Amino acid sequence: MITRRNLLVGTGATLLVGTGATLLAGCDSFTDNPALLSAEDAHLFLQRSITGRAALARQFRPEQRSPIFRVNGTANPNTPEYNALAANRFADWRLRVDGLVTRPLSLSLAQIQSLPQRAQITRHDCVEGWSAIGKWQGPRLETVLQLAGIRDTARYIVFHCADRFGGTPYYESIDLIDAFHPQTLLAWTLNDAYLSVGHGAPLRLRVERQLGYKQAKYIMRIEAVASLAAVGAGKGGYWEDSNGYEWYAGI
């Protein structure tokens, strides 16, 4: 059955595969095509439809935690302003809550610690593929938003951070479904200790059903907005604007 004809055709097929590989390189120019990017909305819709908006992320037992919770992203903002705050153990740090709220707030770390607290042992999933499990504690974001009195026109919550990437302060955003989710915290401890500088001291976001780049560290300001168009370049987060990561990071 291996005839010369078949061998020739086989060789031709191999050449075709080679040409295909070259064409795959042509895929590169198609990477930011709107058709491909539409998958993000599809996944957001599908995941929320089948899991439910208030579904909880997996919680773990204390002995299931990672022995070492690695630091990722910014290890130290290292700006003069941040260093001054850190030198004073964040006694002068204030969390501003503003935008579309009826009562703009300026909260000290002590005030945040005196709010009703929630602790949870959850898994941090990096977009790169690794995971680490740790215990987080802090008030629910919902508690702070209700103190500030969020307006009906607000649709997204934006987090403005102290760390800088190439001169741009880090920022991230989530919608109100995730903002009011019971596991969404403003965490000030990791594994029962104050957040280290590497993990985002004094305050970071935990939005447990999304990937690591959504878990904004070094939060300075929380802003309620109606649209993400005026935030950064309009896609809702530093990595979304600069690298094309999906705004919805549930997958």
Add this chain to the structure above:
Amino acid sequence: MQTAMEPIPEPRIERRTVYRHRLFTRLWHWINALAILILIPSGLMIFNAHPRLYWGHYGANFDHAWLELPRFPGWATIPSHYSLAGARHWHLFFALVLGFGLLAYLIVGLINRHIQRDLRIRTRDLAPRALWTDLKAHLALRFHDPHDPRAYNIFQKLSYAGVIFVLIPLLIASGLAISPGMWPWLADLFGGRQSARSVHFIAMAGMTLFLVVHLTLVILAGPINEVRAMITGRWRAPEEDHS
């Protein structure tokens, strides 16, 4: 149907064209082929972002990895230059194509009885003698039962059924289990998110192996006839002149 005890019948000199693959089967084949040819290279690029695999719920740089590989080269990845964001665009789009494509195939295949008729594996096909006879026929590059050339041989059935009912569903389930927004029980089913990620990688390796064997056999069986059958549906039954 040839049974295990009969010798392989004398080949008959005969050329006839049969209608082998229905339109929906052909459509699904090519859409699925495209999806897999994009999902594997874009998945390798995602793997390149952290080329270590773990078992259990967690796993990062300080934890024990059961497999650590060098990064895959640019010719094997989409995009060809390092871009985790770009690879995710490709991977997450074609994951939907793969998932809903399989769903449509299963529904249509059960309704038009393609699955029951062409992929059903009978116990007698799995008897050692039957497998041995079929293996010998394979080694002699005779892939079709002369009495029923339309039918898939048992190795075809086993590999197609394995891909359609085991490998692709496993790839979809383990891929979803990696997603932080999915049902937590799905990751637990695999023994944790990092186990699901390992299973996803192993299943990808199985799919790549299938792809290599599948393409090799298409070339050995006569690529023009086989590819034409998958494009037009019409397939020329073997001439049976392989002495």
